[in-house]
Each structure stands twice: as C-alpha cells, then as structure tokens.
Amino acid sequence: xxxxxxxxxxxxxxxxxxxxxxxxxxxxxxxxxxxxxxxxxxxxxxxxxxxxxxxxxxxxxxxxxxxxxxxxxxxxxxxxxxxxxxxxxxxxxxxxxxxxxxxxxxxxxxxxxxxxxxxxxxxxxxxxxxxxxxxxxxxxxxxxxxxxxxxxxxxxxxxxxxxxxxxxxxxxxxxxxxxxxxxxxxxxxxxxxxxxxxxxxxxxxxxxxxxxxxxxxxxxxxxxxxxxxxxxxxxxxxxxxxxxxxxxxxxxxxx
Numbered sequence: 353x354x355x356x357x358x359x360x361x362x363x364x365x366x367x368x369x370x371x372x373x374x375x376x377x378x379x380x381x382x383x384x385x386x387x388x389x390x391x392x393x394x395x396x397x398x399x400x401x402x403x404x405x406x407x408x409x410x411x412x413x414x415x416x417x418x419x420x421x422x423x424x425x426x427x428x429x430x431x432x433x434x435x436x437x438x439x440x441x442x443x444x445x446x447x448x449x450x451x452x453x454x455x456x457x458x459x460x461x462x463x464x465x466x467x468x469x470x471x472x473x474x475x476x477x478x479x480x481x482x483x484x485x486x487x488x489x490x491x492x493x494x495x496x497x498x499x500x501x502x503x504x505x506x507x508x509x510x511x512x513x514x515x516x517x518x519x520x521x522x523x524x525x526x527x528x529x530x531x532x533x534x535x536x537x538x539x540x541x542x543x544x545x546x547x548x549x550x551x552x553x554x555x556x557x558x559x560x561x562x563x564x565x566x567x568x569x570x571x572x573x574x575x576x577x578x579x580x581x582x583x584x585x586x587x588x589x590x591x592x593x594x595x596x597x598x599x600x601x602x603x604x605x606x607x
Contacts, residue, residue, distance in 0.1 A: 387424045387434070390414055394435040395478065403481035407431065429487050436482045436496035443471050444503045457511055457567070462560040464504060465537055469552050472541045479545070483538075501538065505530040512567070521572045529570075533563055 393414035401409045407428055411418050425431040447467050454460045472479050482488065483497040509530030516523045537559060544555050 383424060390416075390421055390424055390431070391434050391438050394431065395439065398435065398477050398481045399475065402477050403485060432481075432485060432487045433496065436485070436488045437499070439478050439482045440496035440500040443467075443500050446471075447504060451507065457515060458564050460511065461508075461533075461563050461567075462556070464508070465559045465563070466556050468504075468537050469541055469544070469556055472545050473552050476545055483542075501531075501534050505534045508533060515567075515571070519571045521570075525570070529567070536563070 390410070394410045397405055397410045397413040400413065407418055407421060410431070411421055414421070421431060425434065447464065450463045450467050451460055454463050482500075488496060505527075507530075509527045512529045513523045513526035516526055540555070540559060544550070544552075550558075
C-alpha cells in the first residue's frame, strides 16, 4: 500500500513577509473597526451635548481620551468631517429607501419633503452639526451636507428631465429645478426648525403643493395637466392608469 506523504511542494512554508502581511491586515481591520466605533460615539455625543460639542466630550462618550482619538483621526476636522459624512450617508440611505417605494413623481416629491423634514425634526442637533458646523463647511474637504443635497438634487433632476422630454419641453430646465427645489426645502426646513409656527405635516403639505403646482404649471401641456391628475371624486376610480398625461407623470421603473 503506497505511503501517503504530503509533498512540501503542496504547501509552501510561510515566510516572514506572509506573517507581516497577516498582522498588517488584522491591524488595519482593527483600526477601521475602532474608527467606526469612535464615529458612532461622536454621533451619540452630538445628540447629547449639541452641535458645538468638544473633542473631549466625544472622547468621554467613547470612554477614551483625546490622545486615542487622534491615533485614528489626523485632527479635529478629520473627526468632525467623518461624523458629518456618516450622518449624511444615513440620510441618503433613508431617502433612497423611501423613494424606492413610490412610483409617481408627485408622490416622490411629497416623500422627499417628508424625509427631509423628519431628519430636521427628529435629530435637530445632528442636522445643525452636519449642515452648519464651521469645521465642515470651511474644511476644504468634501462637505457632507453638499453630498446629501447632490444626491437629492440629482434624483429630482433626472426625473424632471424625463418628464420634460416626454412633454416635448426643454430638458435644460431639469437641473435648475432639481437644485432649486432642494434649496427651497432646505431653507424652509431651517426656518421651521427655529420658528415651529406650524406642524411638520402642515409644512410638508405646503411645500409639496407649491413644488408640484410649479412643476405642473411649467410643463408645455400645463393647461391639461391639472385635469388629468386632479384627485378623483369620492367613489371614483380616477383617470385610467394608461391615460397619456398619467403615464407622463409616472416615474418610469429604472429611470
């Protein structure tokens, strides 16, 4: 019976370089994990201490020291930008999930407005930190708030472009509309955050109505659109789903 032996060629012996590479990968994974923990502690600290918090307060929330934090971030700006970017990414993910569940532009506008106002309302300290903190806006690095605005404006611009082309209009208006409406919602949301003169639901309704009316009124076929998209009378099924202007105002899958 042949002797079962393993050839040394089947498994090359590990080298010092292999061991060093393994240690390096484990250390890199540890650093990334620890950095994420510190960012999450920073988010919790902003909620507790407010948008003008100090690095010491973040360190206290993380149960560590400033010195340890600066092993993982180059400086205070690096730390604050990382926190702001994480908050903005959370908002973008929430917005994307909400918009994925709608199939027409009017509803998409209402959902986008509501998600934005909900972020302002539920986490005002995080909102102020991400949008207004001077270290984020003057850092010369990626502005987290601008990134979130770009995503929402890009979504709206794409849909507006499709809508205008289908209506036979000038699609060059799509980007000004998209970015302008993001600015409108952002400015109004910040005004409301300070004044609170009405409920969030009322504000969302006012903004959505204004935006949708503006979109409908600017279409080449504007005189016909209100009749095509008007709310159906009680007990009525409303206009058929394949009516020309109803099709036009639908968000096409994959658009």
